[in-house]
Amino acid sequence: MDFDVIVLGAGIVGVSCALHLQDRGRRVALVDRRGPGEETSFGNAGLIESSSIVPYGFPRRLGTLLRYARNQSTDLYWDYRALPAFAGWLGRFWWESSPKRLAMAARDMLPLIRQSVAEHDVLIARAGLERLSHDGGWIEAFRTPSELDGQAAAAQAAVRDYGLRVTPLDATALRAKEPGIGAGFCGALHWHDPKSISDPGALTKGYAGLFEQTGGTLLTGDAATLRAQGEVWTVQTSAGEISAKEVVVALGPWSDTVFEPLGYRIPLRAKRGYHMHYRPTGTVLSVPVVDTEKGYVIAPMQAGLRLTTGVEIANRDAAPSPVQLERAERIAKTLFGLGERLDETPWLGRRPCTPDMRPVIGRAPRHRGLWFAFGHNHHGLTLGPVTGRLLAEMMTGAEPFIDMRPFRPERFG
Numbered sequence: 001m002d003f004d005v006i007v008l009g010a011g012i013v014g015v016s017c018a019l020h021l022q023d024r025g026r027r028v029a030l031v032d033r034r035g036p037g038e039e040t041s042f043g044n045a046g047l048i049e050s051s052s053i054v055p056y057g058f059p060r061r062l063g064t065l066l067r068y069a070r071n072q073s074t075d076l077y078w079d080y081r082a083l084p085a086f087a088g089w090l091g092r093f094w095w096e097s098s099p100k101r102l103a104m105a106a107r108d109m110l111p112l113i114r115q116s117v118a119e120h121d122v123l124i125a126r127a128g129l130e131r132l133s134h135d136g137g138w139i140e141a142f143r144t145p146s147e148l149d150g151q152a153a154a155a156q157a158a159v160r161d162y163g164l165r166v167t168p169l170d171a172t173a174l175r176a177k178e179p180g181i182g183a184g185f186c187g188a189l190h191w192h193d194p195k196s197i198s199d200p201g202a203l204t205k206g207y208a209g210l211f212e213q214t215g216g217t218l219l220t221g222d223a224a225t226l227r228a229q230g231e232v233w234t235v236q237t238s239a240g241e242i243s244a245k246e247v248v249v250a251l252g253p254w255s256d257t258v259f260e261p262l263g264y265r266i267p268l269r270a271k272r273g274y275h276m277h278y279r280p281t282g283t284v285l286s287v288p289v290v291d292t293e294k295g296y297v298i299a300p301m302q303a304g305l306r307l308t309t310g311v312e313i314a315n316r317d318a319a320p321s322p323v324q325l326e327r328a329e330r331i332a333k334t335l336f337g338l339g340e341r342l343d344e345t346p347w348l349g350r351r352p353c354t355p356d357m358r359p360v361i362g363r364a365p366r367h368r369g370l371w372f373a374f375g376h377n378h379h380g381l382t383l384g385p386v387t388g389r390l391l392a393e394m395m396t397g398a399e400p401f402i403d404m405r406p407f408r409p410e411r412f413g
């Protein structure tokens, strides 16, 4: 079978790229070894996070670094066996996290983040997925007054600089807004602009359904079978060999499956994280809540209350560890009224991360017809549709609506 474009990877990024290309008249095959939205895009916290303009940098406060060094925290857990493989990456991440460079990253990411909710809204309406999408933003809760005061001041700067809407809540106002939260927080910030998705996997599958309805072809296959044969690319699928002149690598944390054998040295690493669903025992939260100082999220989902953990530094394919989820669960259980566990085992996900905190979107410099769309870090659910639009604009010769230079693959040399 012959297509115009083969998109490898049916997470939120690949599905969005495929849909936008199909919309622009390309004949597109979307290939995954699993069903759409069954990996990282399935298990995240569900935030379309239009208030996170400044990316999550490497912490620079001495107290935080000492806490991480002891490896006892809930927000970061590291497996010492992974440190040699991560050392260079972490060094670059540290360098990119200086206040000046972080401000540059925020400036580059701003136009994508700003457009994120609007791009989802279009697809949600077209796919009839309104039942999964919730207004109301999310709540960032704090345990220590000094931390709350510092973050409230930073929030005011975000209101001023980026026009974001945020309401400070003291402990009483927080309890009034979310009666399901127990005592433990001194106050919170309620960010109003973001949306939340109560089943991110179903959202991705819904977008993939829309892709098929508009004439797209969804196939099962292994991206490792990609071959260049003259001017065309071929991939083996369950429907036989398919070919196209252009191919998009949207394999999230597995994108190195394709770019490494082709000789690209892009520093992509997986920051791992877990989730578990719980039966609520009291009043259910109306919006997701982040226990900021402990570094986990509790999100009301269709499947129950979903606890998602912070970052685990471990080799991508190492066996799951129970440590981080158990630590967070112990803290959250009474605070958020978490009843029995609803999943047999914790879900393990891998955030596809670049050390400069920007995704890789654009033409591969050394291979004709090869395009990259991966590395969306902590915000791939947020950025999937806007990435799809930008990539499709580039591939069809239209002028992308933002400057794409900060995202070009060759920035890593």
Ligand SMILES: Cc1cc2nc3c(=O)[nH]c(=O)nc-3n(C[C@H](O)[C@H](O)[C@H](O)COP(=O)(O)OP(=O)(O)OC[C@H]3O[C@@H](n4cnc5c(N)ncnc54)[C@H](O)[C@@H]3O)c2cc1C
Pocket (backbone or CB within 6 Å): 008, 009, 010, 011, 012, 013, 014, 031, 032, 033, 034, 035, 036, 037, 038, 039, 040, 041, 042, 043, 044, 045, 046, 047, 048, 049, 221, 222, 223, 224, 250, 251, 252, 253, 254, 257, 272, 273, 274, 275, 308, 309, 349, 350, 351, 352, 374, 375, 376, 377, 378, 379, 380, 381, 382, 383
């Ligand atoms: C705990 C946690 C919480 C998060 N919370 C949020 C949040 O609230 N908001 C937000 O915006 N982001 C969040 N994220 C990040 C977000 O989930 C990711 O950035 C995003 O899902 C990445 O999407 P993707 O399409 O690039 O990758 P994926 O969804 O992983 O898709 C990659 C696809 O490639 C396929 N694949 C891999 N190898 C092959 C192969 N050899 N052949 C064929 N197919 C292959 C996989 O099956 C998969 O379907 C969170 C992540 C985690 C782990």
